Amino acid sequence: MNRFDAGRLIALLLPLALLGGALGSQYIGGLYPCEMCWWQRYPHAAAILLAGGAFTAPAASSRARTLTLLAALAIAISGAIGVYHAGVELQIFQGFTTCSTTATATSTEDLLKKLMKVPLIRCDQVQWSFLGISLAGWNAIFSLSGAAVIAWLMLGGRRSR
Template sequence: MTGFDRARWLALLIPFGLLAGAYGSQYIGGLYPCEMCWWQRWPHFAALPLALGAFVIGGPGARKALVAAAALAILVSGLIGGFHAGVEYGWWEGITTCSSTVTPGSGKDVLDAILNAPLIRCDVAPWTLFGISLAGFNFLISTLGAIAILALLRKGGNA
């Protein structure tokens, strides 16, 4: 397996794995995302089709460009995660809005949902492991993963 092949697979598996973990923690673990959690997901959503394109596009230059673009999207998610983790740890102030789990319905249903919905704060980590929050793990995995992808691309190999 060439360095390019490794880079291409990392560019696909990192956002897929992190999004699977995010949705698993949300729908299985009950950890609803705050606004900043959603911000971290969007670049991974962008990275997936870019990485998939690197498996189906014909020219080697285009494949490398797609992998590099996916790596940059992954890096953006990691940097957002780093900012979010800093907010959770109290290193700096974050945004002033938070999220709730309200879904549309009738007027009375929406009001009841608003009044009963949990408030998801951006400055409180709902879960940690070894003192690292989910945003912190996204920062570590995405940033290091993007650096690894870009290093593998620089190292070369056949596209």
């Protein structure tokens, strides 16, 4: 496998794994996402679409390279949000001062009923950690490292031709 193909593959598999882990922790592990957790998911979804598009383009074409680098940028954006979220959890940054929820309703009474059943998930509290690093911290580490590797593979491969 050449550098270009390795970069495209990482650009597809990394956000798939990270988004899959986030969804698994929510639906299997019972960890409800806070607002900033959601923010970290959106760039991964975009990266999956971009990297998937890179596989539809001819191998080693400029279109495939551009789509892969855009996927790496989206992955890095998720990592940057993860850094901020981890900083909020560690009380380095202030974060939100208001509550947020994903509950929707057709009436005020219906909304109140739904809000009473929705768990309050704070962005400044760690729900789960491994080796003292929260999920947001792990997302930052894997996303930023992965984006750097993808960029190195894609741009390094270009210079060696």
